[in-house]
Amino acid sequence: MTAVAFIGLGNMGGPMAANLVKSGHDVTVFDLVDDAVKRAVASGATAGTSAVDAVKDADVIITMLPAAKHVDTLYLGDDGILNAAKPDALFIDSSTIDAETAKRVGGHVVATNRLFVDAPVSGGTAGAQAGTLTFIMGGNTEAIERATPILSCMGKNLFHAGATGAGQIAKICNNMLLAVLMSGTSEALQMAINNGIDPSVMSDIMLQSSGCNWTLEKYNPCPGVMENVPSSKEYEGGFMVKLMNKDLNLAMDTAAQSGSPTPMAAAAQALYRIHEAKGNEDKDFSSIFTLLEK
Amino acid sequence: MTAVAFIGLGNMGGPMAANLVKSGHDVTVFDLVDDAVKRAVASGATAGTSAVDAVKDADVIITMLPAAKHVDTLYLGDDGILNAAKPDALFIDSSTIDAETAKRVGGHVVATNRLFVDAPVSGGTAGAQAGTLTFIMGGNTEAIERATPILSCMGKNLFHAGATGAGQIAKICNNMLLAVLMSGTSEALQMAINNGIDPSVMSDIMLQSSGCNWTLEKYNPCPGVMENVPSSKEYEGGFMVKLMNKDLNLAMDTAAQSGSPTPMAAAAQALYRIHEAKGNEDKDFSSIFTLLEK
Amino acid sequence: MTAVAFIGLGNMGGPMAANLVKSGHDVTVFDLVDDAVKRAVASGATAGTSAVDAVKDADVIITMLPAAKHVDTLYLGDDGILNAAKPDALFIDSSTIDAETAKRVGGHVVATNRLFVDAPVSGGTAGAQAGTLTFIMGGNTEAIERATPILSCMGKNLFHAGATGAGQIAKICNNMLLAVLMSGTSEALQMAINNGIDPSVMSDIMLQSSGCNWTLEKYNPCPGVMENVPSSKEYEGGFMVKLMNKDLNLAMDTAAQSGSPTPMAAAAQALYRIHEAKGNEDKDFSSIFTLLEK
């Protein structure tokens, strides 16, 4: 049993904290939204009166926040948790933010002789609830070793991408490629349809050929080809267009900072930007299929 | 045992005809290159003195030619095989050509009350030799039923994409997507490398995440990540850049004829065109990785 | 006074033939549409009973047809004008077609020891009526010299781009660039608008800076910035989206045949293809501005 502090109890953080409790850990939580704290307490967590209060006795501190500026303020602000935590606390940030901020915040943690892991997740709210998230971790070996048993309570795939910040970078590389796969698969299916080929048949052919990819296997963008995916539910639920655009913006920032040519992701981003500008921000990202429809 | 005529004995057609012989069929062959005919005879085929001579007693006629103009001339030219064949012969064209030509030639065959299947292949020369090609077939049900036992002697995956021409279209849709997958995977790996992440680690992460695709599974473009793929053999062998460009040209023709938006393939084609213009036409198509290298 | 035959009396060809009559030439016309012929006769031309009849006594033959297949048939068909014309007739084709067809047809003309000029036009129906068209000519010096006084009756700018086919290629290079200018200018204006900048002010700034281009000078795509352009008339009239797509298809064919990388035109084509697929085929091509609107 470890004393864990969990800050940020949204759609992802809430069920993640609950899974830590279920695994037998002693979890103290905080969120600016009272109801979120109440739900966590109902699932067995202890409420902190503030972030600083929540972390003060924790051995492991997990943060799950909406954006980089929140992470920056929570860790490094005047009333930040960095100063409030125990001298040997391990910090794990599971927010999806830019790598620069992750490296900078992680650097401040390391400067106090403590350990830091950036560990963004994939798997969505369903994965958070089921405890089957994927964590992509950045940090030194000692930090990763200490983080692993804790994160294993919430996820089933854990990857060590590299040094501090590498978790964020690896996640964004993957999601950038996902946008390319979804856009490319959509245009191939639409061209098949425009030429009289059944999209289910075309999907089957590509699944067993060199066009095979995750979107065909798990997330076909053409309505009616697969059951229980957003495309067969009018593109509701899933991973929203505006979140894909947020990730593509992070990816393009990373590309700019590292001088990396990303022509394919740039083309995909142009499509997602147009798609959002036309009012589709809350639809699932597989709805890019409809932008390419004739 | 069926009487089969096989016209076009190149790197693909030669071993395909040999596999038909091995399966016990009575195979008569023709090619303009004498040596190719001699090799086929050595493997058990009978030499025709001309294309017309080769097809005259055949129940099934298979053609495997470099480009649309050759198919057009062989079938419909003054000395074409359409007039020379038996009244109930089945024609199978396994060349990779544009769908318009396939439909037009197929239409002429059907107008003579005979059956036609367009059946382009994937799997390369290795697949042709091993008899493990994939055939993507277009044609009516009767034609497909008659073609299936014959093509099964040369391939292990047979797909029925739709009506005449659908084989060509489905193949080009798949290969168009392949160009997108290869380019998108290459830029994601390069961005990871530019940010200090090991490409093998990044590949592992994406293989188990939403970026998973055929190029990561079978054909990693980064040297040293996989053995026995072109990227680990200085991009020799495999599927050459100039052939990918040929396929992308066919894909763009199909897109233009059907008014299909293909922004991702257009972006990939721009890269492959630049790559070929810089002298890489004979390298494997996974070498697009190097164009995106810093 | 020259005996001129004019075949093809559409929205462009009709007023062009009328301007030849006005300049004092003896003009014999033909078109498959009777009313078009009647209008030409009313303006002073003589009606031929067929294309072959129209050309038989002509010193100069001008053709203005919708697409390459019509040019091919008219010149080289069983009843083609090539055989019917006088031994020293000059052929001028002002249709906008692919360069390969222009070269092939021109080659057949030259093989009969006659002269051929490909001379596609720009300037639209307004330019055709006013006699202010631009002709971009391909052919040898002798052909260009003979064509110049005749074409000068219909246009004010005549360019000699190079050998046979070069007129078509130069025109398509220009129009390809036009699609890039229009798309790029539209996205720049939209980004300014999205950031609270008046598009008229932004246009003025770019007109006097390094962003200056023909679309800002003559054809601003933002409604209300310029009077009397399609954007201020709900994108009616002008050069339709479907015609821009036809030109972009010709450009991409030329790019493919010559192995030319055209990443910018490919990006513009993707936008125009999406725009047409969404039902905007008959709007002016400056309406691409609305696709990029937030």
Added chain:
Amino acid sequence: MTAVAFIGLGNMGGPMAANLVKSGHDVTVFDLVDDAVKRAVASGATAGTSAVDAVKDADVIITMLPAAKHVDTLYLGDDGILNAAKPDALFIDSSTIDAETAKRVGGHVVATNRLFVDAPVSGGTAGAQAGTLTFIMGGNTEAIERATPILSCMGKNLFHAGATGAGQIAKICNNMLLAVLMSGTSEALQMAINNGIDPSVMSDIMLQSSGCNWTLEKYNPCPGVMENVPSSKEYEGGFMVKLMNKDLNLAMDTAAQSGSPTPMAAAAQALYRIHEAKGNEDKDFSSIFTLLEK
């Protein structure tokens, strides 16, 4: 005569300050590089001992710095000029930075009841020396009115783009379009060349047609077409590839912040990123022509 402080005396700022002196203003300067200060003093300026010292008696303060972080620190840092300046001083920032920083810094200035103008320039070092720069200004009317006579000593075209930050945005919109014009013009010229057309002839045709744009008029990217442009001097001098990439990064940030689709600039950025990655960072930006060369 106005008391002007000028901070930042680099390749641009140095000659700009000298032109202010020539116009009769009383100019006090500061730069961290001693030699730059000495040159300014030699041209008639007075040296401040620090930035704070330089601005303390100034009525107008002009800053010309390399990047946003320098502007932020100079204005808002612990030892910033905002607190040191006179209560009615006018601040003009001519650095090229992101609009968010310009708005934020400008907001702090305005909060002290003083005036702020963001006024990035175009025209390069030649324009700075000749006093012919273009200033694109953002700020309220009163600020613009006070800035105008001062900026007129250094430039000949002054534009008022809109409120604070609009100067930066308008400049970046223009430069984003410039990247599109240069790339698009380069590919059109290369396609002409690949088809046997003389690039000078092609340039002349487009200059008088709808492809006309600033790069053809002032900065032809094809060697030998124009004299005294970087393309005819092995792409030396001019506006370096790495600076174009910096501007494109700023443009993409602005696009992301405002949700603006910029597909054409994204395609151009992909090319410039590849071009820089291949070692061309110090060449003139018109050298993108060579990336598209066959």
